[in-house]
Amino acid sequence: xxxxxxxxxxxxxxxxxxxxRDQEAVAGHLDFCRACSEAVAQTEVLLSAARALPKDLEPxxxxxxxxxxxxxxxxxxLRWMRPALATAAVVLLAWAGWTGLSGLPAPEARDVAGPPExxxxxxxxxxxxxxxxxxxxxxxYEQERAQLPVEACAEVDAGLAEIxxxxxxxxxxxxxxxxxxxxxxxxMTARTQEIDVLERVLVAVGTV
Amino acid sequence: MGLxxxxxxxxxxxxxxxxxxAGDTAAFERLYIRHVGRVHGxxxxxxxxxxxxxxxxxxxxxxxxxxxxxxxxxxxFEAWLCAIAARTALMARRRWTRYLNxxxxxxxxxxxxxxxxxxxPARLDLEQAMDALPERARQVFVLHDVEGYLHGEIAGxxxxxxxTSKSQxxxxxxxxxxxxxx
Numbered sequence: 001x002x003x004x005x006x007x008x009x010x011x012x013x014x015x016x017x018x019x020x021r022d023q024e025a026v027a028g029h030l031d032f033c034r035a036c037s038e039a040v041a042q043t044e045v046l047l048s049a050a051r052a053l054p055k056d057l058e059p060x061x062x063x064x065x066x067x068x069x070x071x072x073x074x075x076x077x078l079r080w081m082r083p084a085l086a087t088a089a090v091v092l093l094a095w096a097g098w099t100g101l102s103g104l105p106a107p108e109a110r111d112v113a114g115p116p117e118x119x120x121x122x123x124x125x126x127x128x129x130x131x132x133x134x135x136x137x138x139x140x141y142e143q144e145r146a147q148l149p150v151e152a153c154a155e156v157d158a159g160l161a162e163i164x165x166x167x168x169x170x171x172x173x174x175x176x177x178x179x180x181x182x183x184x185x186x187x188m189t190a191r192t193q194e195i196d197v198l199e200r201v202l203v204a205v206g207t208v
Numbered sequence: 209m210g211l212x213x214x215x216x217x218x219x220x221x222x223x224x225x226x227x228x229x230a231g232d233t234a235a236f237e238r239l240y241i242r243h244v245g246r247v248h249g250x251x252x253x254x255x256x257x258x259x260x261x262x263x264x265x266x267x268x269x270x271x272x273x274x275x276x277x278x279x280x281x282x283x284x285f286e287a288w289l290c291a292i293a294a295r296t297a298l299m300a301r302r303r304w305t306r307y308l309n310x311x312x313x314x315x316x317x318x319x320x321x322x323x324x325x326x327x328x329p330a331r332l333d334l335e336q337a338m339d340a341l342p343e344r345a346r347q348v349f350v351l352h353d354v355e356g357y358l359h360g361e362i363a364g365x366x367x368x369x370x371x372t373s374k375s376q377x378x379x380x381x382x383x384x385x386x387x388x389x390x
Contacts, residue, residue: 046334053354054249056245056246063244071270146267
């Protein structure tokens, strides 16, 4: 039995995890090998020191205020945001209905009976409301990522990326055609879909 | 790990756990005060980095709050909280490592030992030596030799085999022996 063999098994020896035969063989080697004996002694001292480390370490600052703020904030924001978001969506859907559009028209199928400015204002307000809800939900989602399997996070992220890409395309089309209620409806659908995905994930992990 | 049963030992603690479970934030704050040192100790040593540890502590208590109804009285509250802390700290370290990888050319798995780093004294105490370990080796050492986890439990937490856990422990102990003997 040489030193390399013993040093590879030093941890199991110290932890008492070797077979009785190997334990005896290593002990026999240590009887005449100073270097290996020293390594065993150092390991035992190391383990003794590790086990004696205090389990409590005082944190550098009090984090309770931040924790308390998080406990209170998300539910409060979401509670009053949801009705606002629903109202905004209803307004836009009503507008789309009033303009005589049915279904989800292609961007070129314009049939707007009202002034583009009114639609733009309503859409901007709804987008602002969506953005606030989305930010709050994304914050919660980022906090919960640790509890989700990596593959699940990847799927959620990919889905969100697709929805945002679609919303970006619709937004571009709307800039060229600001009075198109059908596009506005599509954009709101994309925004609410993004929020739905986030809410479903957070419900699944028990956050909301 | 030999922790006393909550329901048989500290009536005040059990009362606060019940109140927190019912949504009493003042009771949850008392639980925070009682356990934050323990949670911080575990997070600090697992992450090896003060900021990542702070994030992990905050996230641990937020998760404990969100999942408070899942805690059952037949087990020690501290063990339940520490299980959350261990998972959270390991994830926090992964995020921090990704951040470091983006903004640094240094590979966290090959961080030089303290004796070689920017004039730090060669002889260090155990906490500093642990901080300087390569990430995975440090995590296994903390979980096994400081916290008393078994290799099977460590393997589950880290998503590795028990063989990997054992080899990382061997690596950690070897590096610590070398570091502390200088």
